[in-house]
Amino acid sequence: MSGTGDKTNKDKGKNVARPNQDNNAVTRFEQELMNASPDVQEKLRALLQQMALGGGAGGNASSSGKEPKSMEEHKFWKTQPVVKHDEVVEEDGPIEADTPHDQIRATPYPLPKEFEWSLVNIEDDKEIKELYELLTLNYVEDDDAMFRFDYSADFLKWALLPPGWKKSWHIGVRVASNKKLVAFISGIPQDVRVHSTVKRMVEINFLCIHKKLRSKRLAPVLIKEVTRRTHLEGIFQAVYTAGVVLPKPMATCRYFHRSLNPKKLVETGFSHLGRNMTMARMIKHYKLSAETSAPGLRPMEEKDVNAVAKLLNKYLSNCELAPHFEEADVRHWLISRPGVVWGYVVENPESKEITDFFSFYALPSTVINNPKHSTLNAAYSYYYAVQTPDEELSKITDKTERQTARDNAIKERLTGLMQDALILARDNGFDVFNALNLMDNALFTEDLKFGPGDGYLHFYLYNWRCKDVEGNKVGLVML
Amino acid sequence: MLEDRFKNAAAYMASKKNLNLPSSTKLALYADYKIATEGQCTQPRPSLIEFEKSAKWKAWKETGDRYIKELDAAKNSSASSDLQDIAQLTLSTKAMISYVQRVEDGQWGWTFDAADSTANSGGSIPTTGDQDLDELEAYLGVDKDEISAEELLARPYVPIQGQMEGAAMTASGISTLASPTEDDAEDDPFASAKGGSLKSLQAALAANPDIASLKDDMASSSHDSPGFTMLHWVCDRGSLEKAKLLVETYNVNVNAQDTEGSTPLHYACLSGWPQIVAYLKSVPGIDLTIKDNSGMTADECLE
Numbered sequence: 001m002s003g004t005g006d007k008t009n010k011d012k013g014k015n016v017a018r019p020n021q022d023n024n025a026v027t028r029f030e031q032e033l034m035n036a037s038p039d040v041q042e043k044l045r046a047l048l049q050q051m052a053l054g055g056g057a058g059g060n061a062s063s064s065g066k067e068p069k070s071m072e073e074h075k076f077w078k079t080q081p082v083v084k085h086d087e088v089v090e091e092d093g094p095i096e097a098d099t100p101h102d103q104i105r106a107t108p109y110p111l112p113k114e115f116e117w118s119l120v121n122i123e124d125d126k127e128i129k130e131l132y133e134l135l136t137l138n139y140v141e142d143d144d145a146m147f148r149f150d151y152s153a154d155f156l157k158w159a160l161l162p163p164g165w166k167k168s169w170h171i172g173v174r175v176a177s178n179k180k181l182v183a184f185i186s187g188i189p190q191d192v193r194v195h196s197t198v199k200r201m202v203e204i205n206f207l208c209i210h211k212k213l214r215s216k217r218l219a220p221v222l223i224k225e226v227t228r229r230t231h232l233e234g235i236f237q238a239v240y241t242a243g244v245v246l247p248k249p250m251a252t253c254r255y256f257h258r259s260l261n262p263k264k265l266v267e268t269g270f271s272h273l274g275r276n277m278t279m280a281r282m283i284k285h286y287k288l289s290a291e292t293s294a295p296g297l298r299p300m301e302e303k304d305v306n307a308v309a310k311l312l313n314k315y316l317s318n319c320e321l322a323p324h325f326e327e328a329d330v331r332h333w334l335i336s337r338p339g340v341v342w343g344y345v346v347e348n349p350e351s352k353e354i355t356d357f358f359s360f361y362a363l364p365s366t367v368i369n370n371p372k373h374s375t376l377n378a379a380y381s382y383y384y385a386v387q388t389p390d391e392e393l394s395k396i397t398d399k400t401e402r403q404t405a406r407d408n409a410i411k412e413r414l415t416g417l418m419q420d421a422l423i424l425a426r427d428n429g430f431d432v433f434n435a436l437n438l439m440d441n442a443l444f445t446e447d448l449k450f451g452p453g454d455g456y457l458h459f460y461l462y463n464w465r466c467k468d469v470e471g472n473k474v475g476l477v478m479l
Numbered sequence: 480m481l482e483d484r485f486k487n488a489a490a491y492m493a494s495k496k497n498l499n500l501p502s503s504t505k506l507a508l509y510a511d512y513k514i515a516t517e518g519q520c521t522q523p524r525p526s527l528i529e530f531e532k533s534a535k536w537k538a539w540k541e542t543g544d545r546y547i548k549e550l551d552a553a554k555n556s557s558a559s560s561d562l563q564d565i566a567q568l569t570l571s572t573k574a575m576i577s578y579v580q581r582v583e584d585g586q587w588g589w590t591f592d593a594a595d596s597t598a599n600s601g602g603s604i605p606t607t608g609d610q611d612l613d614e615l616e617a618y619l620g621v622d623k624d625e626i627s628a629e630e631l632l633a634r635p636y637v638p639i640q641g642q643m644e645g646a647a648m649t650a651s652g653i654s655t656l657a658s659p660t661e662d663d664a665e666d667d668p669f670a671s672a673k674g675g676s677l678k679s680l681q682a683a684l685a686a687n688p689d690i691a692s693l694k695d696d697m698a699s700s701s702h703d704s705p706g707f708t709m710l711h712w713v714c715d716r717g718s719l720e721k722a723k724l725l726v727e728t729y730n731v732n733v734n735a736q737d738t739e740g741s742t743p744l745h746y747a748c749l750s751g752w753p754q755i756v757a758y759l760k761s762v763p764g765i766d767l768t769i770k771d772n773s774g775m776t777a778d779e780c781l782e
Contacts, residue, residue: 114628142653149653175628182628212631255654263717263751271656275673278715280749365653434654455654 074247076220081463083248092195092466098236109225111173112216117225120172120184122160128153130181131172136366138211140243143454146269147365147376151206155362158340159205159479163328164189168229169202173218182210185222187230191324192239192476194250194466198324202230203478204240204462227462238462241478243455250461251321251469253436255453256445258422259286261431268367268376270432271451286449292420300343300357305331307354308345308385315385318406319439319475321459334359334383341382342424346417356413358384358421360433361479379425381435382477386410386417407443415444422448438474484591485515485575488582491589496627498587502534508581509535510542514574519543546573669695672712677720680713684729691729695737706737714743714759717752726762733765740771748780756781 081095108117121127132153141148151159160170165188173183187202204226209218230238257271262282265271273282300308309330316322325333334343339362346356359382367373389409396402425433435441435450436457444450459474489512500508513520520539525532547570582589667673668690671683684691695707710731713721722743725731734742744765747755756777759765770776 112628140653142655147653147655175632177629180632182632210632213628215631216628257654257656259656265656269655272658273716274659275667275670278746278750279717280715280746283750452657453654454657 077247083465085248089465089467092197095463095465099231104231105228109221111221114176115173116176118172118174119167120170122157122170128156131156131184134181134184135208139208146368148368150364150366155340158337160186162188162332171226182213183218183222184208185226187226193322193324195320199237200235201237201239202235204238237464240460241457245458249458250466251459251474253438253457253471253474255455256435256437256450257453258433258448258450260426260433262286264373264431268370268373270376288423288426292423293416294346294420296347296349297344297420299336300334300345304345304354308357311385312383316475320469320473322475356386356417358417360421360425377430379430379433386413411443414440415447418444419448437471442472481575484579487591488579488589495587506534506538510538511574511578513539514543515571515578518570546570668693669712672709673716680721691725691731708735710743711737711746714755715746715750717750719754719758722755733759733762734769742769744777745771745780748777
């Protein structure tokens, strides 16, 4: 639209003299690049380039074709309490003090005049359908616009109505004249531990603006408004994720994909058949056993909630970014819901003790313009936990050695467990099983034939400065 | 004085979006406004599918070119005293005059109040005192020529580069499997059997009919298909049309076995292409009893 005219001219000047402040974000990947085998290095380098390009509120990772943005160019983010790209964090803590309640703006931020605020009632079937339609048609796509996330209405209810949910955090924007829902942002409350600090935070998700209105600069005002409403509830920190680089990721993970239905993945363009690889061999390569293998594996039930909560919180204590789950959270997030989330526990057949559990959720994607397939059924690895030999590990004083001993102790068990997860996902009609390389996922992805994806996920904290967290120390899974 | 009048008129027009002006008028105002505030257009021409941007760019650029020409002409003929005044004009002044005239001529209700304009000198928007809010309003209020939301919603969607902000900010972007890097396939005679359209296979066969019965004898580690024929590839990758072309037009051997003893039918079964399996079974001369090196018939390979 117009308005871009003057900016483009000014930005030209800036580009020349601007220091490259995205260097820190880039270094991490340069390291990963060094570790990669030579044949994937080039691909990685291309990805890296692509990612770095996309930074910023106005950026599109795939096609902006610009250099990474400096803080000056992050017109919106430079006004926000977030860590800057070139900032070195010495000590964890808030970036700005909590706003006293009487100083919090009492009324919603102004919208451009043809729009109006409108809370979306997630419990109302008609309104959730409006939200579902907005997201289905306008939410995230892959770089080549072949797939678009297709969160189901039941999924949205699960995601947006957890214990402690707040109606005032399901924020919609409608066109004033015809009441059409054209933008949305949401928050849910969650206790999150970052290193050693536990804070009540808000998880921000589902920011979506109608494709045709992307020029209206609604995103900053949506973010300001959800922040204001969060402040009104006495919460001053937020956690959010994005595929693009903004100021400044505190952790970065890569997506890995395990083919369950390789033929369909090839036909939809999700994966590629090497020039000299046969489909027959690919199918054989990804073939899984008919049955799961862990004795005592069964769907999680209400009676397991207490045991799973303990197991999970203990397991997550190894992470540096993790949620703290109360029993109510475990009940909500981890007991199976048809078509949405699957939770399984392993009950020791003799002792009846719950020794492990895992879960995955369904997030299909619409396949855009494919003659044969309309939906790609993707399962995403969710929370899991295995027992760790804590007593033995506590005897090891060296931190690195202790981590290695821990990894070795759980690797086989976890790999077997996730193999069962793959089998169950296949039996439930999923085409692919996705996982980020967070938690201990790196221990099993190679053995279980996951392949690296072209997507990364960056984790961000709002108004909380902290030291970076390695991918395998991230224990927070955002939907 | 002219500048005050211009700013005042521009502010007035920005506040009157419900005038329903014809787009030619809007574009003329836009062009004058841009030239007055930024000078001649130096931006690259936008892509043609970006109708809105293209139209604006064109108006800005062409009006600017015309004004520059007129100014030059005035300078060169400065002998004529009538034109002397015009020669003194700068490009931006010329555009401001034109803008103010258009607004006056349009009779959209604008009148110039000098007192009002000095109160707002510099053309800045009155502030609210809330720094946060001012910043946000400044951010939201950048666009004086915006089209309405309803109008935008009614249009067909044309993706615009660099405008994915809403989606890109908290969502992750969908990851797909990273594709392996491969050497160029130009020297591969089987390329048109492995991928590409039916036409590409037709062309390749027309150019060199011998390849229809060629056996893939490249036994390097990157090949897991020694002894493959064109038909093996086509049946593995699942193109019924290509299979028919090879069988019916080029009479290839449907019972050809690769080094593992597998026939094209074995691969159609292994890869799960029921239509190709049914078709091959209908071909006269097909031998359903052939076993591969592991002792399996094609039917026993069915998924």
